[in-house]
Amino acid sequence: MQEALLEEEEEEMPGFRGLAGLYAVQIVSSFDNALVLPSMFLYVRSVAASETQAHLFYGAAQTVYFLCRVCGQVVVGRVVDSSGRYGVAMGSCLGLGATGSALYVARRSVVGIVAGRALLGFGSAVSVASLSFVASHIPKSQRTKLFARLMGLQRASTPIAPLAVLGLEGVRKSRVFSVRIDSLNAPGILVGLFNLLALGVVLVVFREPSSKRRATPGTASTKDVVGVLGRTGAWVSYVLSFQNNWNNQVVVWTLPLVTTAAFGPSPIRDAFLFASGGVVGLATAFCLSKRRLFSSDRRMIVASQMGVGCFLVAFAGLVGCSSRPPPLAVVWVLFSLYYAPFIGQMPSNNAMYSKLVSDNPNIGLFQSILEVSKSTARALAGLAIGRAYAVSGPCGLWLATLAIWGSQFVPTALVWSKLAVADDAAPAAPLSRQRQALFYELVPSLDAEAARRRLNQGFVSPPSPTFLLQFSVGDGETQML
Structure with missing residues (x-):
């Protein structure tokens, strides 16, 4: 009897019910930023004792959100590894998100805002469950395309925010169940409703995969994890994700501070700025979903990061280190076009990482490590933003951001040849x-x-x-x- 040669057998692409939870999660995550971000600084400033305190607590709310997200990501990673119950993990996180939104609205104080964002941070750990699902149950040849589709869905939801903010501007001071509602905290209500709607989709529509890849928590030692990361070069995704999320946090979360200081407070204006970036991101994601437009995840990452660097230099020179604010049109153009290279590298980085580590049974652990690197970057950036705009000035923050952006290229060069394995998973041309x-x-x-x-x-x-x-x-x- 001749020896059989074994090859991993990829699962079929799940249908709509199998992907419904992922789609719902993407929509919720986009609405949290698009709805809350334009008014959050004004909300904090309305309850803070001074302008300096407002900047500090604005940064603290971001930091607490992402620190709690880190804790949640570790827990969710262990849950999906041990049980394979993606729906349970996603539903629990969405329930926490709805609870955090209620607290954000009801407790009109600095402490209430920070506590509400903390619970929302735990809820946002839902991303680990969705990424683990992709790494375990989506064929490698389809992952970059699916990640681009998910990113496109997220960006397609963002332009809806200005319409919601326009409607919320008409919300005057009123009380619902003794809770004071106005245009500053009303976005939290919408975020909570979207969390509940997504929870309903997960409970009613989403179907758990028939075959579950499970691993016993704790079976992967630190030595095993380091060995996999070193052998595959997948650790470079942590470097790429850290700097990319730091950069995006600085660009996105400083925008309301810059526009408020230069042009006065206006959540509607800021919402339209975010929407324009969302439209550009949507167009980019659509192009990326056409897999034949590029043949290599690693090359797409490098090309996109070069574009990000050009926009960071422009932001630093015109917004961060300039004593005179640029015209609003310049800010709008820079912010909108920045989203093209920023979105350009995200599906490729996520797909490349999942291809490199997906043969390991503890996929939830590896995905949680990746998400922790992202959340850690955003938490640290939140602290840096609060301190820079309250105490030290923004120029140092933007120069540090440029240095962090440049730090990615040496590690990428060191493992460049190892990353070629992920390129091999790209689909070949169909047979005649x-x-x-x-x-x-x-x-x-x-x-x-x-x-x-x-x-x-x-x-x-x-x-x-x-x-x-x-x-x-x-x-x-x-x-x-």
Whole structure:
């Protein structure tokens, strides 16, 4: 009996019900930023004792949000590894998000705002469950395309925010169940409602995958994790994610501070600025979903990061280190176009990382580490933003951001050749009808040598770089080419 050659068998692409939870999570995460961010600084300032305190607590609210997100990501990673219950993990996080939104609205104080953002941070750990699902149950050849689709869905939701903010501007001071409601805390109500709607989708529509990849918590030692990361070069995704999330946090969360100081408070104006960035991000994600536009995740990452660097230099010179604020039109153009390279690298980085580590059974652990690197960057950036705009001035913050951006290229160069494995998972061109017919004609012939010769001569092309021709020989044995 000849020895069988084994190859990982990829699962089929889940249908709508299998992906419904992922879609719902993406919409909720976009609404949290798009609805709350334009008015959050004004909300904090309305209850703070001074302008300096407002800047400090604005940064603290961001930091607490992402620190709690880190804690939640560790827990969610262990849950999905041990049980494979993605729906339970996503539903629990969305429930926490709805609770945090209620606290954000009801407790009109600095402490209430920070506490509400803390619970929302725990709820935002839902991203670990969705990414673990992709890494475990989506074929490698489809992951970059799916990540681009999810990113596009997230950005498509962002332009809706200005319409919501316009409606909320008409909300005058009123009371609902003794809770004071106005245009500053009303966005929290919408975020809570979207969390509840997403929870309903997960409970009613989402279907758990029939095959669950499970791992016992704690079976992956630190040595095992380090070994996988070192062997595959996947650790560079942590560097890429850290700097990218730091950069985005600084750009996005300083925008309301810059526009309020230069042009006066206006949540509607800021909402339209975020919406324009969302439109550009949507267009970029649509292009990325057309997988044939690029053939390499690692090259797409580097090209996008070069674009991000150009915009960071412009932001630092015109916004961060300038004594005179630029015209609003310049801010609008810079902020909108920045989203093209920023969104450009995200699907590729997530897909590349999942391809490199997905053969490990503790996929939830690895995805939680990636998400922790993102949240840690945003938490530290929140502290830096609060201190810079309250005490030391913004120029140092923007120069540090440029230095962090530049730090990614040396680690990327060190593992460049290892990352090529992820490129090999890209789908190959489909077979022509003639070649398909010839290929399947060989299968019942059971002539392994003839099939191998025809493949080598180029008469038949396998449908992907990892395709194996499998057939049965006379004694029931399985052989693969």
